[in-house]
Amino acid sequence: MNMHDREAATFFHTYKRLPLEVERGEGVYLFTKDGRRYLDMFAGLAVNALGYAHPRVVDAIRSQASCYTHLSNYFLQEAQIRLAELLTRLSGYPRVFFSNSGTEAIEGAIKIARKWGSTRGKSEILAMSNSFHGRTMGALSLMDRPKYRDGFGPFLPGCRVMPFNDPAALRKSVGPRTAAVVLEFIQGEGGIRPVSAEFAQTLSELHRELGFLLIADEIQSGAGRTGKFFAFQHYPVSPEVVTLAKPIGGGLPLGAILATGDVASVLEPGMHGTTFGGNPVACAAGVAVLEEIEEKNLMGQAASLGAKLKDGLTGLAREFPALIKEVRAVGLMAGAELDRSGDGIADAMREKGILINCTDTTVLRFLPPLIIEPSHVDETIRTLGGILAQVK
Numbered sequence: 001m002n003m004h005d006r007e008a009a010t011f012f013h014t015y016k017r018l019p020l021e022v023e024r025g026e027g028v029y030l031f032t033k034d035g036r037r038y039l040d041m042f043a044g045l046a047v048n049a050l051g052y053a054h055p056r057v058v059d060a061i062r063s064q065a066s067c068y069t070h071l072s073n074y075f076l077q078e079a080q081i082r083l084a085e086l087l088t089r090l091s092g093y094p095r096v097f098f099s100n101s102g103t104e105a106i107e108g109a110i111k112i113a114r115k116w117g118s119t120r121g122k123s124e125i126l127a128m129s130n131s132f133h134g135r136t137m138g139a140l141s142l143m144d145r146p147k148y149r150d151g152f153g154p155f156l157p158g159c160r161v162m163p164f165n166d167p168a169a170l171r172k173s174v175g176p177r178t179a180a181v182v183l184e185f186i187q188g189e190g191g192i193r194p195v196s197a198e199f200a201q202t203l204s205e206l207h208r209e210l211g212f213l214l215i216a217d218e219i220q221s222g223a224g225r226t227g228k229f230f231a232f233q234h235y236p237v238s239p240e241v242v243t244l245a246k247p248i249g250g251g252l253p254l255g256a257i258l259a260t261g262d263v264a265s266v267l268e269p270g271m272h273g274t275t276f277g278g279n280p281v282a283c284a285a286g287v288a289v290l291e292e293i294e295e296k297n298l299m300g301q302a303a304s305l306g307a308k309l310k311d312g313l314t315g316l317a318r319e320f321p322a323l324i325k326e327v328r329a330v331g332l333m334a335g336a337e338l339d340r341s342g343d344g345i346a347d348a349m350r351e352k353g354i355l356i357n358c359t360d361t362t363v364l365r366f367l368p369p370l371i372i373e374p375s376h377v378d379e380t381i382r383t384l385g386g387i388l389a390q391v392k
C-alpha cells in the first residue's frame with residue numbers, strides 16, 4: 001500500500017494531503033521518494049523560517065536532546081530562559097509564557113483578558129470577521145467563518161465578531177465593557193488581508209480612550225516575516241498582548257504569549273500552566289532560529305525579497321488582469337487574489353516543482369522561508385506566469 005492508502009485507512013478524515021511522498025528537505029527544497037525536487041514557497045505554513053535541516057537548528061536540537069528532552073515546568077531550564085531573553089529583547093515585551101501551539105497561545109490570551117477585566121468590570125472580547133485564531137473552542141469563539149465553526153457551538157459567551165476593516169462598526173462595537181480586541185494585523189488564512197490604515201488609526205484612538213487590551217495574533221505574521229518583527233509594527237498601535245507560534249520552535253511545536261509587565265502580572269502562580277509548553281528541545285531550536293534571523297538580518301531580507309515578490313506578482317496582475325484581481329503583500333507574506341478557485345493553479349505550480357498554497361478559495365498564498373534568494377522569487381514568478389498564460 002502507498003502512503004496515501006495507509007493514511008486513508010487509519011486517520012480521521014480531517015486533512016486533504018498533497019500527493020507527495022517526501023523523503024527529506026534541505027534549505028528551500030523538498031525532495032520526494034521519486035527523486036523530484038520542489039522549491040517550497042509555503043514553508044510548512046510559515047513554520048520553516050530557516051527552511052529545512054538548517055545546520056544551526058539541527059545542532060541545537062541534537063545537543064539539547066542529548067541532555068534532556070523534558071523536565072516539566074517544575075524545573076528551571078536554560079533553553080527556555082535563553083529563548084525568553086531573546087524574545088523579550090527582540091519584541092520589546094518584558095514577559096513571556098510558552099505554550100505548545102498557536103491556538104493554546106490564543107486560549108492563554110483569552111484567559112489573560114478575562115482575568116484582567118474581572119477587576120475592571122470588563123469581560124467582553126471583540127474579534128474580527130474572516131479571521132483565523134485556531135481550532136480550540138476559545139479560538140473558534142473569536143471567529144465567524146462557518147467552515148471552521150458550523151456544528152461546534154455553543155461557543156464562549158461574551159465573545160463577539162465584528163466586520164474586519166470597518167472603522168464605523170468598531171466604534172459601535174467597543175465600549176466600557178470591552179476587555180479586549182483580538183486581531184491579526186494581516187489576516188493569513190483569511191487571504192493575506194492587511195488591516196487598513198484608517199482602521200488601525202480608529203483602533204488606536206479607541207484603545208487609548210477606552211483602555212481595553214489590544215491582543216495581536218502574530219502566529220503567522222510574527223518573528224520577522226513581514227520585514228518587521230511583528231506585523232502590527234507597520235501601524236501606529238501598541239498591543240498589550242501578542243501571540244506567537246509557527247516559526248518560533250524551528251519546526252518543533254512551540255507557541256508564546258508576550259505581554260506588558262502590568263498585564264502579565266494578572267496571572268499569579270498556579271493560575272495558568274502546561275505540561276509540554278516550552279519544551280526545551282523546541283526552545284533550543286527556537287533560539288537557533290531567532291539568533292539566525294537577527295545575525296543574518298533575515299528581517300531586512302524579508303522586506304527586500306518581499307518587495308521583489310510583490311513586484312513580480314503585480315507585474316503578472318498587469319499581464320493577466322482578468323485572472324488576478326488583487327495582489328496583497330507585506331514582506332514575505334503575500335497573496336494574489338484570483339477571479340476563480342486557486343486550487344488548479346497551485347496544483348499546476350506543484351507539477352512544475354514549486355509549492356504554493358491556496359487559501360480563502362481564491363487566494364494564492366506565498367509564505368516562503370526567510371532564507372530564499374532572489375533567483376527563487378524569479379523562478380516562482382516565471383513559472384506562475386507560464387501557467388497563467390495557459391489558463392488564459
Ligand SMILES: *Cc1c(COP(=O)(O)O)cnc(C)c1O
Nearest residue numbers: 101102103132133134188219220
Ligand atoms: C496557524 C494560526 C493559528 C493556530 O495555530 P495552531 O498552532 O495551528 O494552533 C492561530 N492564529 C493564526 C493567525 C494562525 O495562522
